[in-house]
Amino acid sequence: xxxxxxxxxxxxxxxxxxxxxxxxxxxxxxxxxxxxxxxxxxxxxxxxxxxxxxxxxxxxxxxxxxxxxxxxxxxxxxxxxxxxxxxxxxxxxxxxxxxxxxxxxxxxxxxxxxxxxxxxxxxxxxxxxxxxxxxxxxxxxxxxxxxxxxxxxxxxxxxxxxxxxxxxxxxxxxxxxxxxxxxxxxxxxxxxxxxxxxxxxxxxxxxxxxxxxxxxxxxxxxxxxxxxxxxxxxxxxxxxxxxxxxxxxxxxxxxxxxxxxxxxxxxxxxxxxxxxxxxxxxxxxxxxxxxx
Numbered sequence: 001x002x003x004x005x006x007x008x009x010x011x012x013x014x015x016x017x018x019x020x021x022x023x024x025x026x027x028x029x030x031x032x033x034x035x036x037x038x039x040x041x042x043x044x045x046x047x048x049x050x051x052x053x054x055x056x057x058x059x060x061x062x063x064x065x066x067x068x069x070x071x072x073x074x075x076x077x078x079x080x081x082x083x084x085x086x087x088x089x090x091x092x093x094x095x096x097x098x099x100x101x102x103x104x105x106x107x108x109x110x111x112x113x114x115x116x117x118x119x120x121x122x123x124x125x126x127x128x129x130x131x132x133x134x135x136x137x138x139x140x141x142x143x144x145x146x147x148x149x150x151x152x153x154x155x156x157x158x159x160x161x162x163x164x165x166x167x168x169x170x171x172x173x174x175x176x177x178x179x180x181x182x183x184x185x186x187x188x189x190x191x192x193x194x195x196x197x198x199x200x201x202x203x204x205x206x207x208x209x210x211x212x213x214x215x216x217x218x219x220x221x222x223x224x225x226x227x228x229x230x231x232x233x234x235x236x237x238x239x240x241x242x243x244x245x246x247x248x249x250x251x252x253x254x255x256x257x258x259x260x261x262x263x264x265x266x267x268x269x270x271x272x273x274x275x276x277x278x279x280x281x282x283x284x285x286x287x288x289x290x291x292x
Contacts, residue, residue, distance in 0.1 A: 001078045001079070003025055003026075003030060003074065003078070004074065004075055006026065007023045007025065012024075025066070028061040029058065029060055030060075030061065030074070030098070031056050031058050032056060032057045032059070032077055032078070033056045034054060034056055034057065034115040035081075035082070036053045036054075036055060036115075038081075038082065039082045040053060042082055042083060044082065044084075044085045044112075045116070046131065046132055048129075048130075049105075049114065049116045049129070052117065053114075053115050054115045054116065054117065059099070061098055062097060062098065062099070063097050066097040073098070085113075087110045087113070088100070088110065088111045088113065089110055089111070090125075091104040091111055091124065091125060091126040092124045100113060101118070101121075101123065101125065101126040102117060102126070102127075103115065103116065103117070103118060103126075104118060104126030105118055105119075105126065105127050105128060105129040106125075106126060106127065106128040106129065106171060107129050107132045107133050107136060108133060108136030109136075109164070109165065109168065112129065120174065120175050120178060122171075128175050130176065130178075130179065133168070133171075133172045133175070134176065134188065137168060137172055137191070138184070138187055138188055143195070144162075144165065144195045144196070145158075147162065147195065147196060147200060148194065148195055148197050150199075150200075152200075154200050159201060162201050163204075163206075165192075165195075165196070166192055166196050169189065169192035170206075170210065170213065172188050173185040173188040173189045173192075173217070174209075174213060177213060177216045177217050182216075182218045182219070183217075185213060185216075186219045186222065189210055189213055189217070189222075190222075198229060202233070203230055205258070205262055208266060208269070210226050210230075211226050211230065211266060211269050212269060214226055215275075220273065220274075220275060223270075223273065223275070224278045227266045227275075227278055227282065228281065228282070230266055231263050231266050231267075231281075231282045231285055232285075234260075234262050234263050234266075235259075235263065237255070237259045238256060238259045241255060241256045242256075260286065263282055263286050264286060266282055267279045267282040267286070270282065
């Protein structure tokens with residue numbers, strides 16, 4: 001609040017050599033004090049985080065200037081007083097002059113800003129409020145439109161927008177694995193594949209995490225099924241590239257290398273988890289492609 005008052009005071013404007021009076025912030029370090037008792041009483045802190053509330057939040061302004069949207073964000077943080085929750089669609093979308101991702105916690109499809117250091121933190125993506133996120137994605141959401149209906153054609157925009165929810169299901173599954181809640185992790189992964197089946201939403205390299213997570217959640221049969229399904233899809237991609245005339249296939253060398261690498265990686269993950277038969281099947285696919 002002191003900073004916002006300083007900026008608002010016309011007497012504090014300075015000429016930095018361009019013949020124009022400009023507002024400025026006298027320090028690049030900002031500290032926002034937190035009334036921990038009031039925050040806990042407000043009801044915005046999940047029960048599992050109440051013993052982790054910080055007495056203050058420190059931020060560093062990363063640029064030599066800030067825009068109005070940055071100033072607006074600082075004003076919201078200064079005046080909210082934690083009376084109402086603050087949500088963001090993505091921490092990366094607000095990381096201009098200051099970065100808030102360490103205090104952003106995924107809850108379903110949005111991120112809640114709290115005076116608590118994020119757990120299961122990923123730079124640029126923030127952390128996750130595991131139990132709340134699981135309840136929203138697994139228990140409360142019952143469908144994602146008709147994306148998984150075989151009769152429905154998934155347009156490009158809908159296809160593009162599936163990446164984030166699928167990623168969120170993976171993140172909640174990872175959090176459940178970290179907590180030793182393997183059954184919940186498997187349920188989250190299963191629902192994700194039900195809502196966004198690979199038959200409608202083609203997989204990418206990030207789908208390898210499903211194989212890792214199923215193994216980590218003590219579900220080797222599901223992991224093996226996923227591993228073979230992904231390997232088959234990447235193998236089919238290679239079939240297509242190799243079927244082209246050389247003058248065309250040469251334009252897809254990077255895609256061919258990536259598909260071959262992904263198959264190799266899946267085989268390695270299976271072998272590392274003691275699933276030698278699955279690993280050998282995928283290795284056989286790779287050798288067949290290399291011989292063509």
